[in-house]
Amino acid sequence: MYKYNDFDESFVRNRVAQFSAQVARRIDGSLSEEEFRPLRLMNGLYLQLHAYMLRVAIPYGTLNPDQMDQLAHIAEKYDRGYGHFTTRQNIQYNWPKLPDVPAILSDLADVEMHAIQTSGNTIRNVTADHFAGAAADEVADPRPVAELIRQWSTDHPEFQFLPRKFKVAVTGATADRAVVRAHDIGLVLKRQDGVLGAEIIVGGGLGRTPMVGKTLKEFVPFDDLLPYLEATVSVWNLLGRRDNKYKARIKITVHEHGIDDIRARVEDRFAAIKPSFGGIDMEMLREIEGHFLPPIFADKPVDAYTRAYEADPVFRAWADTNLAAHKAEGYAIVTVSLKKPGQTPGDATAEQMRALAQIARDYAHDELRISHEQNVILPHVHKSNLPALHAALKAFDLASANVGLVSDIIACPGMDYCALATARSIPVAQGIATRFEELKLEHDIGALKIKISGCINACGHHHVGHIGILGLDRAGVENYQITLGGDGTEDMVIGDRTGPGFAYDEIVPAIERILLCYLDLRDGPEETFLAAYRRLGLAPFKAALYPAKEEKANAA
Template sequence: MYKYNDFDEAFVRERVAQFSAQVARRIDGSLTEEEFRPLRLMNGLYLQLHAYMLRVAIPYGTLSSRQMDQLAHIAETYDRGYGHFTTRQNIQYNWPKLPDVPAILSDLADVEMHAIQTSGNTIRNVTADHFAGASADEIADPRPVAELIRQWSTDHPEFQFLPRKFKVAVSGAKADRAVIKAHDVGLYLREQGGEIGAQLIVGGGLGRTPMVGKVLKDFVSLEDLLPYLEATVSVWNLLGRRDNKYKARIKITVHEHGIEDIRARVEARFAQIKPAFGGIDMAMLREIETAFAPPAFRNAPTDAFDRAYNNDPVFRAWTDTNLSAHKASGYAIATVSLKTPGQTPGDASAYQMRVLAQIARDYGHDELRISHEQNVILPHVHKSDLPAIHAALKDAGLATANIGLVSDIIACPGMDYCALATARSIPVAQGIATRFEELKLEQDIGPLKIKISGCINACGHHHVGHIGILGLDRAGVENYQITLGGDGTEDMVIGERTGPGFAYDEIVPAIERILMTYLDLREAPQETFLEAYRRLGMDPFKTALYPPKEEKAHAA
């Protein structure tokens, strides 16, 4: 795990002191809210519906137990005892008081954390595959590259006032678990001729104009990666629309100019700036890589796991659903669900954070991950420890066996918190999860990605949900549109809208009709919802959602 060097430490402390002075000036009236706004956004502080909200960066989703403990301390001391993990691998505190924010940032700095560039028109928190360094299908660990990009982009003088926010994701596995093609820039680490480099995807994004990213360059060597990335952002910084914020993202620039034109401009800019890098970035990368050496995996029997699996059906259900294949023999990747039916997706209490930190210390090589799906990962756990881990999770209300199932729903905070939201997301997610728990159909339905956004900005990734739900305001009334067939993997597809939206009290029954139709029409229990949708098309689901008028009259 990366540790701050002297420069990192000094830089973060300086920013804390700087922002502390700005907060003091806002409190005493020396700064108006309008003057304070750009300053607070540079430090991750938003003004939401009811209070300030502080968004804390968790670079590439990696946390130590000490850092998780500190997040719990902040939740208890300065907030309402919980934090919300987001689809950007951040944590948000929804209720901090402005005078307390400098103390929060100082406490974060004590554990090598910060809130810098988690907001504003700049390069945001760099995300990565949450199974990085552990997954059996990994080609290269993406975290050293993600850390290199974090260091390069932090306070970059050219990129602090971009046309709009800019999001970067990195993956090093065969399967895309980082939604690479929905980012402004996505990097797939790959091997070519014995050399590790990256395929560079550009112009992806969701929001009001969802687009699948396009290949800008099929293979960029690690030596050329930073200058090529700088050339890409630099070209967009000059071309990007500043006359209309809705058309300011790089996806619009790529669409308007065409990928060939953008590629030619980036190549020309790359040729100009490459000599200035002089190999410094590679020296930094080699130093960073040493911090991500694999832990000392142990060789131990798995008899305890086998006994528990054979004798405890609750444990067996959890392992069948929440474990993934690890690259080391005898190990597994355990995903801890923050989606207990009826709870707010992505929320964790301070107590639960401390339990997770202790499990990581005792059994997980002192490492945790936050996924873009709003769950917590124990990336390195020996199978012999899984019965004890499951017992500890169960005591903390964290042993829900639902990863990848109906109730494992991505949901933005929606109108319960967000000033931009036009509809509620959290109650809809809770309603769907609770309903299918009552029906006892989750396991029968099988793998399913439901994603919910409370506005067109799509923070809940609804466009790439197998079932996507978008909450909108229609003449002061909440209305929920449904999309089907989305896919956020390496085969990314934007979902197709079913038709007119549904009222708040109609959306859960509508989802139920979709899934009952799937169960009736699937060819075999092994055929997933997404596979069935691709085979059947939209028509049978549309019929279930919008039955003919005479049929509805007869039913009445």
């Protein structure tokens, strides 16, 4: 993974010193909250419902064990003993005290981490496929490109005061695990005539106006990639609405001007700025690529894995749900679920973080990833080590065999923490997971993605959930809308709204009715919920959701 050079180290340390002075001025009253607000947001510090919240960048979701240990230390020393991993592959601390924030940022700098541009109208943390460098279906590792974009966008003088926040995601695989079509810019790395490049997708996004991104250009070679990205952001920076923050995102600009007009403007801008790059971007990319060489993979038998799989049903259930195919023979990608039924999705205690750091050292070539689905990935594990790894996870309550199932729910913090939320998300996720654990139906239901947002900003990606849940405020009462059939993959689709919302105490039974309907109507266990929905359409699920209304209509 990428290691800081002298410039990186100096830049981050100087930012810590600068913000430390600003915090001191806020504490002594020299700065009002209004004056302090833009300064703290530049450094990832929010003021939430009950306390400050610090959002720490985990670029493209990649961590080493020492960094994970430091995140545990921060959770234990400065917070309440846990951290919350987010859909942006970041970690959030929900209870830091303002006087402690400079020390937290200094501790982060000790392990080459920071909180810069995790907030504000800038280019945010660049995200990527959490299986990067390991996936069997990968064309190219997206992490070097993501790192190049991170370096280019950090403190970029033209892009520090954009019309609105700007999010970039990169994938290099056939399957889209990075939700690139829901980002302001999404990159799909490709090889064309032996040349590496990327498809540029622009104008995706969720929130109050969900849109699927459109292809700006089918193929841009790496030689042109960075100037083409700069041209795209530059065009939006000039055209983007600053009179209405709800219409400021690039998806609205693309919608209002049309993709052809945006494409023409970007091409003109690209032609103007390309000569100024002078090849330095490719020099940087070649240097960065040296940081992302694959580990030295072991060549040894997998007998221990085979024996455990055949003899231990608990291990077998975990292996069936939590392992993915690796590009290297004899290896697997491990997803560690942070979704034990009844727990807060995405939360990890300091003890669990330390355990994961040690497991990565012992069994996973010193590397961890955070997925946008709020789980932890161990990307390189030899199958012979999987039984011991599973036992280590069990010791720290991290061995839930539920990845991709009902209880593997994405949920934003909701009204338990967030000042923007209009309804609770976490208790709804806990209620659904607990209910289906009681029913013992999770494995029978099979592949399913439930996503929950506690407000219209859609941090829980509800629009692209197979089942999406949006919590709203209706005259002071929580009300939950349901969407069905969403998909955040390479075939991205925005879900269909089913109808009127449900009260807080009605939402779990409503989800139960949907899934019992699916079990009743599916062609067989091999037909997933999403496939069944695409075959059947909304009508039968709507009838199951609103039975009284349907019966009343039939009687009339």
